[in-house]
Amino acid sequence: xxxxxxAGAVGxxxxxxxxxxxxxxAGVTIMGRAVAGGGGSNAYNGTxxxxxxAFGGGNPYTAGTANTGGGGGGASYVSSNxxxxxxxxxxxxxxxxxxxxxxxxxxxxxxxxxYKTYVFTGSGSIAFI
Numbered sequence: 001x002x003x004x005x006x007a008g009a010v011g012x013x014x015x016x017x018x019x020x021x022x023x024x025x026a027g028v029t030i031m032g033r034a035v036a037g038g039g040g041s042n043a044y045n046g047t048x049x050x051x052x053x054a055f056g057g058g059n060p061y062t063a064g065t066a067n068t069g070g071g072g073g074g075a076s077y078v079s080s081n082x083x084x085x086x087x088x089x090x091x092x093x094x095x096x097x098x099x100x101x102x103x104x105x106x107x108x109x110x111x112x113x114x115y116k117t118y119v120f121t122g123s124g125s126i127a128f129i
Contacts, residue, residue, distance in 0.1 A: 030089075030091050033068070033089070033091075033119075060073045060083075061073055061081045061082070061083055062083040063083040063084040063085070063086060064083065064084070064085045064086030065086045066086050066087050066121075067086065067087055067088070067089050067121035068086045068087075068088075068089060069085070069086055069087070069088040069089055070085065070086040071085050071086075072084045072085050072086075087121070088121075089119065089120065089121050090119070090120040091117065091118070091119050091120075092117070092118045092119075092120075092126055093115050093116070093117040093118075094115065094116055095114060095115060095116075096111055096114055096115055096116045098116070098128070099128075099129065100116065101116075101118065101126045101127060101128050101129075102126070102127045102128075102129060103118060103124060103125065103126050103127075104124050104125045105120060105122055105123050105124020105125065106122065106124065107119055107120045107121075107124055107126070108121075
């Protein structure tokens, strides 16, 4: 089986002759945050797949990094302890010539270089009036 795809790349195919799992695809960088890395795949009884850890994907048996949307690491069929995916992130960015949005939750807000940016890593909503 191949590693999980991501926002930035496809996962890497597994190698059946060496019983090696595929690794997750690399994610992307948004507003200086590395996010959305793919998770690793699993093998029947071989090397476990690694997620795209620089982008939130998990190593074998571990969860993806919180607030990145990274995929969890793979595990062999024998161990079957795959890692869960990391919780997500939402980034809303728009020109600062528009009024501030009405938000719920606790997003991180910045205003720089002509843009207003809201980063949600938990529950919330945004409305433009």
